[in-house]
Amino acid sequence: xxxxxxxxxxxxxxxxxxxxxxxxxxxxxxxxxxxxxxxxxxxxxxxxxxxxxxxxxxxxxxxxxxxxxxxxxxxxxxxxxxxxxxxxxxxxxxxxxxxxxxxxxxxxxxxxxxxxxx
Numbered sequence: 001x002x003x004x005x006x007x008x009x010x011x012x013x014x015x016x017x018x019x020x021x022x023x024x025x026x027x028x029x030x031x032x033x034x035x036x037x038x039x040x041x042x043x044x045x046x047x048x049x050x051x052x053x054x055x056x057x058x059x060x061x062x063x064x065x066x067x068x069x070x071x072x073x074x075x076x077x078x079x080x081x082x083x084x085x086x087x088x089x090x091x092x093x094x095x096x097x098x099x100x101x102x103x104x105x106x107x108x109x110x111x112x113x114x115x116x117x118x
Contacts, residue, residue, distance in 0.1 A: 001087045001118065005045055012041040013111035022101045028061040038100045038110050039078055039093075046082065092117070 021027055021035025029035045099105040
């Protein structure tokens with residue numbers, strides 16, 4: 001994995017500034033702060049143009065990364081172009097999704113896991 005982005009991602013995961021959510025990279029949580037999953041924090045870590053950033057779907061109350069086509073059923077997966085740029089394998093992506101959404105692991109626990117891998 002790209003060391004520069006990994007370091008920033010680990011910092012975000014451990015910062016306690018973000019509220020953890022499930023099954024969506026980022027979603028509205030009125031009246032509180034937005035909820036993020038582990039990959040939502042990663043998307044906030046990488047530099048993107050304004051046209052590729054977050055877009056709110058008011059109907060669903062979830063954000064989508066504009067770079068993704070959320071009509072293709074892959075909105076909660078990392079776009080292959082970004083995954084390749086960051087050096088994230090399909091296997092690692094699936095593991096992190098499982099840890100966040102199904103095993104109820106905290107951001108801190110996910111960061112500990114990521115720190116142990118290359």
